[in-house]
Amino acid sequence: MGVSITFLGGAGTVTGSKYLVKHQDHSLLVDCGLFQGYKQLRQRNWTPLSIAPGQIDAVVLTHAHLDHSGYLPLLAKEGFTGKVYATPGTRDLCRILLPDSGHIQEEDAEFANRHNFSKHAPALPLYTRQDALDALPLIKTVAFGKTFSPIPGWKASFSPAGHILGAASVLLEVAGRRILFSGDLGRPDDLLMSPPQNAPQADTVLIESTYGDRTHPHEDMLAELAPALQRVAKRGGVAVVPVFAVGRAQALLHAIHLLKLKGELPESLPVFLDSPMAVHTTHLFESHPGEHRLSQHDTRALTHNATMINSTDESRALASRHGPMVILSASGMATGGRVLHHLAHYAGNHRNMIILTGYQAPGTRGGTLASGARTVRIHGRDVEVNAEVVQMQSASAHADANQLLTWLRTMPKAPDQVYVVHGEAGPADTLRSRIVRELGWRAQVPEQGSTWPT
Incomplete structure (x- = not known):
């Protein structure tokens, strides 16, 4: 049986990134994000995952933003007990972001109950500050460039992605397949962060597409x-x-x-x-x-x-x-x-x-x-x-469409398949089209909940 990826989030939308990689009896989740934005997206946070959290062996985080890490307290609360691998910067930021996320959800539920504007009686938080604190000890740090084994026989490594402190691209090697998750890529000309490292060789690439249909203005x-x-x-x-x-x-x-x-x-x-x-x-x-x-x-x-x-x-x-x-x-x-x-x-x-x-x-x-x-x-x-x-058009911490293509071009040779993720439908499809047209690579935009081979 080959290696498959199920897109549990970050497909057709810029939020809720969760990519389930399966091989034989093992399952690994790359990113564990909250859905944000439209109500119908936020409601997905309340829908159980298609896999029981207790059946997931490990989690690897690309970075700490809540659309990539914010579901972790709920995953742990619902039975996940494995390790969560992250860079030291991501671990440090999760210690700040996740308890705060739980606190805000408690506050919002309490405010809704006090002012009676929730349709639910009582309104409940998705998870609490304490749930987040309980999940933090699961995080194990790995430095950039160091190979680790999240599951016996599987290998993974982090390379710098710019964007925010700790942000990484993840290269996963399983059953002879090399799968590259771009994570959120920063800009090479960012005011604050260092540029992303060149992309390593991979058979399958998941590339973010937040700005897949536009370029940043020249104005700084x-x-x-x-x-x-x-x-x-x-x-x-x-x-x-x-x-x-x-x-x-x-x-x-x-x-x-x-x-x-x-x-x-x-x-x-x-x-x-x-x-x-x-x-x-x-x-x-x-x-x-x-x-x-x-x-x-x-x-x-x-x-x-x-x-x-x-x-x-x-x-x-x-x-x-x-x-x-x-x-x-x-x-x-x-x-x-x-x-x-x-x-x-x-x-x-x-x-x-x-x-x-x-x-x-x-x-x-x-x-x-x-x-x-x-x-x-x-x-x-x-x-x-x-x-x-x-x-402001110039404050984005994400690479634009040209910069995403430039990063893909740094790969030593063409991958077998590119999946365009973490973008609204328009930007994702525009980037897919450019990858096919300008690079001559196979690319597609996966749908939420779909499963594809690597």
């Missing part, structure tokens, strides 16, 4: 961010910036620091980082100096050039301050977290600004704001959007 983040913040500062407004606590928050902090150094923003413009998770992540950059471009001085500046907000009382107190000021707060697509309170408070005022800093999945509040909607639903009520909405 500083050139795009400066005029927006200059406008809002001039009119005394508040810029609310939904950010991913991991990666995007630090890139924005670094960009604002550089703009102040260049004299393009007033040194006195107050900047607040209102996300305990982002605050903790920012300190991690000092522990992983080899993975990013920042000097020691730049790394220190990340934590010194903004006011770090930890407590909910400090967060609430921001509402009584007057602009101009910049509030960076999670989550990046405004799906939850403290940024929702800031959006509810500031979105109605035309002097204020909402800056969207990267890909906004359809069905998220960020996606609603990016589409130009004049209202956004927050905590069960419609909030008017009179603030200026700016969508």
Whole structure:
């Protein structure tokens, strides 16, 4: 019997990445992500997997973003007891992200119950903070470039993918087949992270396609961010910036620091980082100096050039301050977290600004704001959007279509098969078409739940 892959997530959508590799009696899950965005996608998190968690031998994580790691506490709660292999950076970030994810789900359920806007009585969290803490000891770290055996007779190794701290591509070798999982690939010209390593030889490749149908603008983040913040500062407004606590928050902090150094923003413009998770992540950059471009001085500046907000009382107190000021707060697509309170408070005022800093999945509040909607639903009520909405095109931490193809071209020779994953239907099919046309390789977009040979 050959080696097969079942696409349990990250197929036809950018969320919920889960790829089940099976050979004979063994099963390995590459990534263990939560579905986010549209309600029908989020509801998949509540549907049992097609395999009992206790029958999965091991999990390998490409990186710590919740759409790749956020299902892990539920997997463990439902009976998975194997090891979870990850890079040290991914382990460190999971220690921050997963308990926070459980905490936010508990808070959201409690808020829904208190205000009676859930259709379920009572509303329940998918998993709790404690469930996440219970899952963390399963994670075993492996350094980049070191071969390990997640299952006897199987081999795997991590290579740097850029994107965020700890992010990796995974090469899996089983029964004579070499399967390469790109993970989320960073940009070669990223402001913060080092570029992805060249792709190793493989028989089968799973390539992400978040930006499979477009290229990033030539304009860099500083050139795009400066005029927006200059406008809002001039009119005394508040810029609310939904950010991913991991990666995007630090890139924005670094960009604002550089703009102040260049004299393009007033040194006195107050900047607040209102996300305990982002605050903790920012300190991690000092522990992983080899993975990013920042000097020691730049790394220190990340934590010194903004006011770090930890407590909910400090967060609430921001509402009584007057602009101009910049509030960076999670989550990046405004799906939850403290940024929702800031959006509810500031979105109605035309002097204020909402800056969207990267890909906004359809069905998220960020996606609603990016589409130009004049209202956004927050905590069960419609909030008017009179603030200026700016969508930055240059802040993405994902490789664009040309960069994805360039990475594929670094493979020593053509693979037998490419599966285009982790993208909406349009971008995934556009990238598939380019792979076939420009590289002459076999490529297809697998459907959710489908099983294919390697």
